[in-house]
Amino acid sequence: MDNYKTIIGIICTLTAVLFGLGTGMLVKKVGTDVTVITTLFYRFLFSVPLLLLFALVARKSKFLEIKQKRTLILRIIFGFSGITFWFLAVRSMPLGQATTLFQSSVIFVTLLSPLLLSEKVGPVRWSAVLAGLIGIIIVTDPFSSALNAAALYGVMAAFSGAILAILLRKLGRSDKPTSVALWYNFAGTVIMGFVIICVPKQLSPIGGQILIDLMLLGVVASVLQIFFTTAYKYLDAVVVSALRYIQIPLSGIAGYFLFAETMTSSQILGALIIITSCLVIAWREFIRNEK
Numbered sequence: 001m002d003n004y005k006t007i008i009g010i011i012c013t014l015t016a017v018l019f020g021l022g023t024g025m026l027v028k029k030v031g032t033d034v035t036v037i038t039t040l041f042y043r044f045l046f047s048v049p050l051l052l053l054f055a056l057v058a059r060k061s062k063f064l065e066i067k068q069k070r071t072l073i074l075r076i077i078f079g080f081s082g083i084t085f086w087f088l089a090v091r092s093m094p095l096g097q098a099t100t101l102f103q104s105s106v107i108f109v110t111l112l113s114p115l116l117l118s119e120k121v122g123p124v125r126w127s128a129v130l131a132g133l134i135g136i137i138i139v140t141d142p143f144s145s146a147l148n149a150a151a152l153y154g155v156m157a158a159f160s161g162a163i164l165a166i167l168l169r170k171l172g173r174s175d176k177p178t179s180v181a182l183w184y185n186f187a188g189t190v191i192m193g194f195v196i197i198c199v200p201k202q203l204s205p206i207g208g209q210i211l212i213d214l215m216l217l218g219v220v221a222s223v224l225q226i227f228f229t230t231a232y233k234y235l236d237a238v239v240v241s242a243l244r245y246i247q248i249p250l251s252g253i254a255g256y257f258l259f260a261e262t263m264t265s266s267q268i269l270g271a272l273i274i275i276t277s278c279l280v281i282a283w284r285e286f287i288r289n290e291k
Helices: 002-033 036-045 048-062 069-092 095-102 105-116 123-140 148-170 177-198 208-234 238-242 247-259 265-289
Strands: none
Touching: 002 069, 002 095, 002 208, 002 238, 002 247, 036 069, 036 208, 048 177, 069 095, 069 148, 069 177, 069 265, 095 105, 095 123, 095 148, 095 247, 095 265, 105 148, 105 265, 123 148, 123 238, 123 265, 148 177, 177 238, 208 238, 208 247, 238 265, 247 265
């Protein structure tokens, strides 16, 4: 029975990874044809119906029930900032490089855990964090004159994602992920709608293939959240986190073949260092949980 659950968890995680890759590819495909505000608005808007259906099936009349309301508000704020920086990074830099930076969030989680979760971090994990930060420096190359806002977007997406992961950990103790995801996407739709009312010129006219791509983006993003939510039911969070790093090389391959993007040898080296450090952190977390 345990093996059966493990297989389901792995399938759900790998499916979520593919949908995560699809999200990045769709954002890259839409590119600068529309404003980032337009992309965000339709991503949230088209996510809500499927997540609403999923929440109704899973929780019935309690589909909107949330106990930690203050934590939910923080989850919305940092989730919103994270996805905004992520979209900006994907639009502005190679998909593989943007994904590498975004997936480095576990390094920042470890860095922030003693302060925000009162968790003790041992010398091995601190060493992995240091190595991961060096990897981030290599990928972004902050000492180069070519450093631009895109690299900073990627780092800020990772930092926001780290705080988001900590908040989701807290929410997971009492609230259902389906309801949290529904509230987050509904709030995102409202926030972006308000921004568009204030700055109507930021809503790009859409139609044809772009409309289809934005609809797909919303659906893919919602399915991504559903599969990750299901994966955490069957697998340890550490295992899910480790499997997520498969998205980094897949993004690099997709960027090369679909968008003619390349990463320099130093950026690839930095990506390998980040992946290794994150896997070490995940391994130490697994050992700590086994004790």
